[in-house]
Amino acid sequence: MxxxxxxxxxxxxxxxxxxxxxxxxxxxxxxxxxxxxxxxxxxxxxxxxxxxxxxxxxxxxxxxxxxxxxxxxxxxxxxxxxxxxxxxxxxxxxxxxxxxxxxxxxxxxxxxxxxxxxxxKRPALSAVFPVQDGKAVVLDIGANADCRPDYLLQFAHMGSAYAESVLGLSRPRVGLLSNGEEAGKGNDLVKETYPLVQASNLNFMGNVEPKEIFAGSADVVVCDGFTGNIFLKTSEAVAGFLVSLIREHIRAGLITSLGGLLAKPAFRAVGRLLDPAEYGAAPLLxxxxxxxxxxxxxxxxxxxxxxxxxxxxxxxxLLEAVRSAIQQRLAAxxxxxxx
Amino acid sequence: MxxxxxxxxxxxxxxxxxxxxxxxxxxxxxxxxxxxxxxxxxxxxxxxxxxxxxxxxxxxxxxxxxxxxxxxxxxxxxxxxxxxxxxxxxxxxxxxxxxxxxxxxxxxxxxxxxxxxxxxKRPALSAVFPVQDGKAVVLDIGANADCRPDYLLQFAHMGSAYAESVLGLSRPRVGLLSNGEEAGKGNDLVKETYPLVQASNLNFMGNVEPKEIFAGSADVVVCDGFTGNIFLKTSEAVAGFLVSLIREHIRAGLITSLGGLLAKPAFRAVGRLLDPAEYGAAPLLxxxxxxxxxxxxxxxxxxxxxxxxxxxxxxxxLLEAVRSAIQQRLAAxxxxxxx
CATH class of the missing domain: 3.40.718.10 (Isopropylmalate Dehydrogenase)
Incomplete structure (x- = not known):
């Protein structure tokens, strides 16, 4: 290699x-x-x-x-x-x-x-998120701030190829990041993308909200690069804010300070889960x-x-898997x- | 009353x-x-x-x-x-x-x-977020999934009116939620909204990323209702995920379990900060x-x-403040x- x-x-x-x-x-x-x-x-x-x-x-x-x-x-x-x-x-x-x-x-x-x-049509940047009992591939997280439904459909195919070949999942579950689970929820882009992914050969599970993503109910989460970037950065920001709040409160009192010391292994485990270093780098698909x-x-x-x-x-x-997913899609x- | x-x-x-x-x-x-x-x-x-x-x-x-x-x-x-x-x-x-x-x-x-x-043009739903040393009003968080730049300009005016009259801030700092701080970053909507807010009489500080929002660098954060809803729900989801992770890790070991018990007041304080109940309800402006x-x-x-x-x-x-902000804007x- x-x-x-x-x-x-x-x-x-x-x-x-x-x-x-x-x-x-x-x-x-x-x-x-x-x-x-x-x-x-x-x-x-x-x-x-x-x-x-x-x-x-x-x-x-x-x-x-x-x-x-x-x-x-x-x-x-x-x-x-x-x-x-x-x-x-x-x-x-x-x-x-x-x-x-x-x-x-x-x-x-x-x-x-x-x-x-x-x-x-457009390459997409992906991030692998730690979620309950596994990982979720989210794309696009920033390569394309403005997207069309056909771009998102391709992201779904490329993300599935990644989840299959790198994460080793078979028939990865694909979700559309949206502001509500029900079909028909979302902005115009999500609403127009929904039927395209539904009509594809992907394992489509509909719209997903952030809560479901962290609960591990989708393996591949598709969105435009602006929304994906906000999703990624909000996750990082909230995690950072929380950890700093907990530290601050622990410093505030004697009992809680001892408690914080004893709870340190737990914090460390959480910190590791949230650390982008654990996941290394985002593939540009x-x-x-x-x-x-x-x-x-x-x-x-x-x-x-x-x-x-x-x-x-x-x-x-991976490269061959993405190529073949796109070729199959074009043929279909x-x-x-x-x- | x-x-x-x-x-x-x-x-x-x-x-x-x-x-x-x-x-x-x-x-x-x-x-x-x-x-x-x-x-x-x-x-x-x-x-x-x-x-x-x-x-x-x-x-x-x-x-x-x-x-x-x-x-x-x-x-x-x-x-x-x-x-x-x-x-x-x-x-x-x-x-x-x-x-x-x-x-x-x-x-x-x-x-x-x-x-x-x-x-x-469009009413907006607002949420008040706890941030470092204060609060931030974020709008729209879900009333309008698809927006135009002139809607966002009005959200900026209405959000400022809320921050002034309810939060008691003078000349609240207004930011545009974006995927980068620099002017020119963002999707088309953000890029087109930027000069409108800049030309207004609002205290505009440019684009803000999620991290800056939680650091308390804006009092009013403006976005379309889809993005705002994802921002709100991602914040809630990450907080919930983290708290459950910490609990899980604390349950895993004896020492850390005692630590968790002693750190409880800290967790409670953090939980309160994240609890929507503390903030009551979102105003429809x-x-x-x-x-x-x-x-x-x-x-x-x-x-x-x-x-x-x-x-x-x-x-x-508040109602009069919003009315007058919109009227002034129309006159200007x-x-x-x-x-």
Missing amino acids: RIVLDGMGSDNHPDPEVSAAIEAYRKWGDQVLLTGPEHMLRPRLKALGARRDEVRVVHAPQVLEMTDKPAKAARNKPDSSMAIGMQLLKDGEADAFVTAGNTGGALAYALFRLGRIRGV GVNGLVFIGHGRSDTRALVNAIGVARQSAESG SPPEADV | RIVLDGMGSDNHPDPEVSAAIEAYRKWGDQVLLTGPEHMLRPRLKALGARRDEVRVVHAPQVLEMTDKPAKAARNKPDSSMAIGMQLLKDGEADAFVTAGNTGGALAYALFRLGRIRGV GVNGLVFIGHGRSDTRALVNAIGVARQSAESG SPPEADV
């Missing part, structure tokens, strides 16, 4: 990336390709005692900043660590690409360098290559986990304008 | 309503008007020892069920406890109306019986009357708090088609 890691993606680049590349080799025995300025990467690798066969540096003189405008950067920074990484993927020198950099930038480079899978985008705040552990998810996806044939439905 | 309470609104009606009406009288000394079937309300009031001057029953033979289709019910059940309650408000026999019933039904009756304030809609699961305490919020809103002149802007 050959994974390429953007050496300059995370907020604290390149230290977490350098450590993660070494750790990934020691964990799985695969040489990691690390992109970025040689003069920054090599001394750090040397300092950590990495051998040449463990991590291969691929020089990329430019760095995409979080403040860079995605579309502009994709044109103006052809030699960024992200661009070079995608190119390695395109040239078949790697099986998957992982970055903790600018999401919009990664999306722009992916469209530009790798292109869409034939028949895919629908482009011609396996691209995984991690949180800017990713540390070494998060990046190693992201590499793990990327390896697993490559091994399970009347030809339509591809915009 | 004269408050009318829908006697048949909550899931467990009419017991919580009957108790709440009595408790509200004993708390504030105001006679509460309670609507619903006399044969159900009177025996319960008698059993609880309520005097006639404490609670006045206004007979309403019909009950709106949670399963009733709102628009249909508004036509077919003209004598429901909700309809009669709204009518009392319209006829000037009450200052505010409180219900824990079907939200869509309340919206339909309000539009039908009370009508919109002149110039208001933009209709010709003060209408407050509580959660179907409201108990007596939640209903008493809802009556408290309704009283406070009537006392502070060129005439436009009112659809």
Whole structure:
């Protein structure tokens, strides 16, 4: 398995990336390709005692900043660590690409360098949520702020392909994120998407509300990228707010402080469940290559986990699964304008 | 102050309503008007020892069920406890109306019986969120699944009027719920709304993400009713999921179980902060009357708090504040088609 890691993606680049590349080799025995300025990467690798066969540096003189405008950067920074990484993927020198950099930038480079899978209207970014007794794939979580019903139908197919090949589920249950469970609830987009998914060969269970998602009643949750992003960020914000509130209240009194100390293992377990690092990175589905985008705040552990998810996806044939889901869909439905 | 309470609104009606009406009288000394079937309300009031001057029953033979289709019910059940309650408000026999019933039904009756304030395009349902060191008004949380930029501008004005008159804030900070803080982030609706709010006389602080909302950086958060509903329900779902996770982990081990016991006051404080009962009910802004809609699961305490919020809103002149905000806005802007 050959994974390429953007050496300059995370907020604290390149230290977490350098450590993660070494750790990934020691964990799985695969040489990691690390992109970025040689003069920054090599001394750090040397300092950590990495051998040449463990991590291969691929020089990329430019760095995409979080403040860079995605579309502009994709044109103006052809030699960024992200661009070079995608190119390695395109040239078949790697099986998957992982970055903790600018999401919009990664999306722009992916469209530009790798292109869409034939028949895919819009690629979608997915997140894997921890839910009661399992996981749920939510997409789109931010690649497309405005969507059409036919995009959402494709997200449903791509999300199912992910749940089948990477999570190992058979006939994953697909739900539409909505403001009410009953058919007929939702905004115009949801209402128009509903019959399309219902008429498909997917295991459609109708609309789902946030509560049902966390209760584990859907494996794949489909929404537009704006709503999905709000859903993701609200979940993170509420979890963070709650943990800080509990801490504050524990600090307020002696008894509760002792209680807090004794309850610490419980808090830690909850914290782990909510930690994006546990899940590594979000796959960008629908482009011609396996691209995984991690949180800017990713540390070494998060990046190693992201590499793990990327390896697993490559091994399970995710790209082929998405291709075949889209092809089957195209074959099953009347030809339509591809915009 | 004269408050009318829908006697048949909550899931467990009419017991919580009957108790709440009595408790509200004993708390504030105001006679509460309670609507619903006399044969159900009177025996319960008698059993609880309520005097006639404490609670006045206004007979309403019909009950709106949670399963009733709102628009249909508004036509077919003209004598429901909700309809009669709204009518009392319209006829000037009450200052505010409180219900824990079907939200869509309340919206339909309000539009039908009370009508919109002149110039208001769409009424909005608001929720008051507990945030770091304060509260934030979020609207719309479900009255309008699909919105236009001019609706959102009006929500911003109505939300500011609420924050000023009920929460007592001067120049409340208004934010647009978005998937990124920078201007230019958002879906088409947010992008088109941004310049409208910016050009208004409101204290606009730009886009806000969920994290900033919980950090308390906006007093009024504006969004379409679909997104607002997802935001509200995701917050509730994550809080519920977390609390259940913590409980589960505490039950798992002896030490942590003792810890959990000792940390109980902290959990209770957090639970209170997240309990919708603490905030009572969501005001429906933009209709010709003060209408407050509580959660179907409201108990007596939640209903008493809802009556408290309704009283406070009537006392502070909320209806006039909303009217005047909309009138000022109409005077300040060129005439436009009112659809």
